[in-house]
Amino acid sequence: MAAIIANMLNTMNNRETDSIDVLLDYQSQKLQDLIEEVVRCCKERTSFLSKKFDIPEAELRCLMLFGEERYLTAKGISQKLEVAKSRVTKIINGLVQKSLVESIDDPKDARIKLIGLTSKGQKKSRELGDITKDLHQKLLLELESEQRKMVISCLEILRASMEAVKVQMV
Amino acid sequence: MAAIIANMLNTMNNRETDSIDVLLDYQSQKLQDLIEEVVRCCKERTSFLSKKFDIPEAELRCLMLFGEERYLTAKGISQKLEVAKSRVTKIINGLVQKSLVESIDDPKDARIKLIGLTSKGQKKSRELGDITKDLHQKLLLELESEQRKMVISCLEILRASMEAVKVQMV
DNA sequence: GAATATTTGTTCATGGTATGTACTTAGGTA
């Protein structure tokens, strides 16, 4: 069906009155399907890692937040993860119970708890980061050098357009 | 920081011994970030629609399954949605309570219930589909004609590569 | 044709994701 339309479009050579609309219809459907599949594939990946490590997805996400920073606060984590503060409490509790993270009192402000990775947590975090990086490198190695650059710049264009549409949506 | 590395890479002209690895490192990080942002943007969109229609995301997804088909079975929905059968029961219950969907007994097989959209459900489904289509068209209209084709073919390449990596992962 | 197996859908227990409100405690400010 899609092939038929594609052929139609080719033979029409994009010169007819509504061929532009037909083309746009076809392309937007294609775009929708492709994005959906990419998203699905990412969801599969995170779910796979969650099962592999036997750690809930939200906790994994939290674990990956400690990039260079030694300590994070619950509030900071809440902002980076884009979830409510109360959600962070639960996530941290899970990680503390697994001894991946520990919280100490801020010496200057007793309201604040500093959350830091334990050595076990650091190991897991590094391991997880390595797997993710490896996965993306493998993905790039599927491509020719020129394709890599093109795919990345196309994603950049796509992201910018999505942002632009989001803004004008309101 | 990324800009520094990018400049470094340009001046090196990709000829040094490890420049390929450095480039790959840079590109894989970039790829990871871009994909993450695209995924986040999609999640925002579905969450936005769910709030706008006051219908849970899973139910919206289900609503969009009735493309041309008059009736779907719970099993069919389960496969299309890629969720457990028991989940479908809940989703259908929600949609029935909102009078968006109704289930009738299959005349040939008493085990099977045929799920079909009510007229209200058809309206919602069409409305939802129109919004989604409009969104993707707006996105494409942000781009030049040539860019559109390129972004779509790049997404196709990306999807294929993700699939290839997934397969070799096991 | 009766016994057995399979298919369809439901219920229930469980666990993960996420929010918002109310609350406690601690710091800042007037």
Place this chain on the structure above:
DNA sequence: TACCTAAGTACATACCATGAACAAATATTC
């Protein structure tokens, strides 16, 4: 000191999703 704001927690609620156990109907096999 009295008041306000900030940080974190507890709790109620709702949604997402699975798997096991089950009931009813249909298929298969002998």
